[in-house]
Amino acid sequence: MMQLVSRTEPGLMKATAPTPPVFHSDEARWDAVVRRDRAADGQFYYSVRTTGVYCRPSCASRRARRENVAFHTTQAAAEKAGFRPCRRCKPEQPSLDEQYAARIAKACRLIETSESAPSLATLAKAAGLSAYHFHRVFKAVTGVTPKAYASAHRTERTQTGLARRGSVTDAIYEAGFNSNAPFYSKADALLGMKPGEFRAGGKNAVIRFAVAQCSLGALLVAATDKGVCSILLGDDPEALVRDLQDRFERAQLIGGDAQFEQMVAKVVGFVEAPSIGLDLPLDIRGTAFQQRVWQALRKIPAGSTVSYADMAKRIGAPKAVRAVAQACAANAIAIAIPCHRVVRTDGNLSGYRWGIERKRTLLEREKAA
Secondary structure, eight states, X not given: OOEEEEOOOOOOOXXXXXXXXXXXXXXXXXXXXXXXXGGGBTTBEEEXXXXXXXXXXXXXXXXXXGGGEEEESSHHHHHHTTOEEOTTTOTTSOOHHHHHHHHHHHHHHHHHHOSXXXXXXXXXXXXXXXXXXXXXXXXXXXXXXXXXXXXXXXXXXXXXXXXXXXXXXXXXXXXXXXXXXXHHXXXXXXXXXXXXXXXXXXXXXXXXXXXXXXXXXXXXXXXXXXXXXXXXXXXOHHHHHHHHHHXXXXXXXXXXXXXXXXXXHHHHHHHHOGGGOOOOOBOOOOOHHHHHHHHHHTTSOTTOOEEHHHHHHHTTOTTOHHHHHHHHXXXXXXXXXXXXXXXXTTXXXXXXXXXXXXXXXXXXXXXXX
């Protein structure tokens, strides 16, 4: 039974990206070759006895007869067996997905180092793609459009400037806005509040919250008028409230009403029975990089896990594994942004802000659902 405690003291995307399958058997590998499954690229290679070449599973060349095909776990193994790389799929070179990830990472760096947002044509040229193709690939890799990514980065720079307690105008221009008007027209969406309020630690912002008890311990849910801004887990309800106060040090925190408590009940219900799903409006605040990671997290299906290295590849920054881990640790919206679905490369659990045992329990329940 849920115990819900309201406190009055003052101060959303659907899962679409499946976990890459593992091809343990020759039967599964052959099926991947027949389907030209790009998800199998890099996991194994296949050679054709009659042509003397080895290929990626997704190779578009004419399909060989099954009796002439052998499988190899690495390129070195295929070449040691006497096969040469296919000239069509070029298995000795980075895969198309890896090439795209590198190009998009280059475009992201260009956005992040430019004083003003580069045009789509400029970014596409830097990536070596047409504007149309670049836009489509950028969104597939990062989960957002180039314009949204640039906007998020400018938001990050503005937040940093405002946090230094400098003038609002100085922070706006330093972030790359050419004038005040474009920034103020979307300030609420970018910061979650007026820029002056953000600079003052959330002064005048109203955040409703409530603390409930569930099988994982205490659970705090907080929301602005835009959506849920925090879901915190822990052993001590008072500590969760202090955490919320520290994040929004000058906001007005008020206890949730009956309607708000219904939303909290939905969160508790999802914790106990993940199969019911969780669809809540979210007010997500973070740096441009954090938002890239968090959006990618929300695409991991319940019951599945990915590694930190996989997450880095998905956002087009394959070398940023540590930064991905840090973004997961900074996530303050537990469950709805499912950082618990990220594990070490060997499958072991680590690095959960609210404790490994809670992470283990959530994953076990999702897999059993």
